[in-house]
Amino acid sequence: MLTNFRTALSHKTHLNSNTYLYHFDLIEPKEIIFKPGQYVMLKVPSSKGPVSRLYSIASQNTVTDSFDLIIEIVPGGLASNYLFSLSEKTEVIFQGPAGMFGLKENEKEKIFLVTGTGIAPVRSILISNIKDQISKLQIKNQKFNLFWGLKKFEDVYLLNELKQWNNETMKQFEFKICLSREQNLEMIPENDKKYFELGHVNFCFEKQFSSDLNSFDFYLCGGRLIVESLKQFLLNKNVPGENIIFEKF
Ligand SMILES: Cc1cc2nc3c(=O)[nH]c(=O)nc-3n(C[C@H](O)[C@H](O)[C@H](O)COP(=O)(O)OP(=O)(O)OC[C@H]3O[C@@H](n4cnc5c(N)ncnc54)[C@H](O)[C@@H]3O)c2cc1C
Numbered sequence: 037m038l039t040n041f042r043t044a045l046s047h048k049t050h051l052n053s054n055t056y057l058y059h060f061d062l063i064e065p066k067e068i069i070f071k072p073g074q075y076v077m078l079k080v081p082s083s084k085g086p087v088s089r090l091y092s093i094a095s096q097n098t099v100t101d102s103f104d105l106i107i108e109i110v111p112g113g114l115a116s117n118y119l120f121s122l123s124e125k126t127e128v129i130f131q132g133p134a135g136m137f138g139l140k141e142n143e144k145e146k147i148f149l150v151t152g153t154g155i156a157p158v159r160s161i162l163i164s165n166i167k168d169q170i171s172k173l174q175i176k177n178q179k180f181n182l183f184w185g186l187k188k189f190e191d192v193y194l195l196n197e198l199k200q201w202n203n204e205t206m207k208q209f210e211f212k213i214c215l216s217r218e219q220n221l222e223m224i225p226e227n228d229k230k231y232f233e234l235g236h237v238n239f240c241f242e243k244q245f246s247s248d249l250n251s252f253d254f255y256l257c258g259g260r261l262i263v264e265s266l267k268q269f270l271l272n273k274n275v276p277g278e279n280i281i282f283e284k285f
Pocket of ligand 1 (some may be wrong): 116
């Protein structure tokens with residue numbers, strides 16, 4: 037049974053040219069219980085009645101009185117236009133939470149292959165697990181590897197957060213940001229170069245991991261076509277289908 041949430045936009049943060057982080061405070065009910073990886077359905081007002089658009093929750097699941105969304109504004113898009121012109125304190129209706137994308141409970145090493153705003157549910161999964169484990173002072177002996185595809189260096193956001201998790205977990209969380217439309221990494225500060233690669237996510241992943249992919253679980257998220265091609269890429273490498281968990285936007 038889905039719940040209707042009355043919320044208010046508390047603030048939005050510009051992340052890159054067309055991507056924003058939206059922070060919504062709950063008005064009624066005052067609490068949202070969700071599994072990291074789930075989405076909410078935004079109700080976009082229209083002349084023919086509310087129209088739904090799905091957005092993955094991007095925040096930690098122990099914060100229950102508000103949530104974050106990471107949203108790419110698509111030119112001419114119905115929800116995009118609505119969200120872009122939304123002013124702070126405006127009431128916004130969501131339904132949810134829903135969806136099956138999330139961590140499988142096992143000891144396997146986890147590989148996240150995501151592109152663009154596909155980082156949203158993965159941020160929730162990572163922040164919820166890492167913060168939970170750090171607060172209990174027990175980083176489980178489990179590795180999380182993120183490969184995040186963006187086009188250009190100017191598109192990058194959340195870098196400090198990812199670096200912080202990398203430090204806090206003593207490198208049990210590692211990440212590479214894969215830039216598909218840069219010719220070189222010259223513009224990146226020397227200390228940060230190790231977090232970047234040139235090329236698409238599958239290429240960056242292949243550079244680092246070449247054999248025995250059976251011991252991993254793979255989590256894919258991003259645009260429909262990209263997720264389908266990443267899934268095929270893994271199946272071609274004989275990764276069993278049950279080890280590939282995905283969310284298509
Ligand atoms: C499970 C799920 C979770 C999702 N989570 C997120 C999320 O966390 N963040 C997020 O930004 N989006 C997310 N999406 C996508 C989101 O639901 C909308 O589809 C997207 O915001 C476009 O909606 P719109 O109403 O603005 O555009 P529409 O009015 O639906 O489309 C307008 C035009 O833009 C095209 N278009 C739609 N999306 C894109 C795109 N990404 N790039 C280029 N053209 C496009 C359409 O084909 C159409 O021609 C998710 C989708 C699903 C299914």
